[in-house]
Amino acid sequence: RKEVEQDPGPFNVPEGATVAFNCTYSNSASQSFFWYRQDCRKEPKLLMSVYSSGNEDGRFTAQLNRASQYISLLIRDSKLSDSATYLCVVNVKAAGNKLTFGGGTRVLVKP
């Protein structure tokens, strides 16, 4: 089983709609959680950190469920520019603060 698993998609989303997707992690000792965004043939860039109480950044909302070991990302009022691959990233302190990346969820926003 992979340490961090994501639905690869693609999620085809009409412009203006809401889309949500999850990521599961296997190591209960995981301490920090992030969503990165990766555009086609580009480097990953931090979208947002995920905090225990959940957090928002504009149209993006991230949630953490430690009991079920998953995090989620919700995008409201989707824009064409939101089309990208979203990478779920987990940090396990006991593993030397290295990040473990999921395979990514591809989102395609269409007019």
Add this chain to the structure above:
Amino acid sequence: DAEITQSPRHKITETGRQVTLACHQTWNHNNMFWYRQDLGHGLRLIHYSYGVQDTNKGEVSDGYSVSRSNTEDLPLTLESAASSQTSVYFCASSDGGGPPSTDTQYFGPGTRLTVL
């Protein structure tokens, strides 16, 4: 502005040749990382360093080596390139001075390597 750069951006080489990919950051970050990204595998850690003279193996380190002689650079060497090492390689760096939750990694633009 501070940045992280990689060179070359594209490289074609032959099986058995030694190849070195450069990574240079100007943030004065302690931590540097090398990943490879392949379809179906996502980003996988090759080697990483927490400071000068420190290097550590990641999950896919076989056939690769790194050295850290200064803060700014972490070159990745493929000792004898193999076709299985055809991939996109990303270098990343992070400050490492705070708690893990703030230890954001910043990625370079990537090097696309083809081994024929």
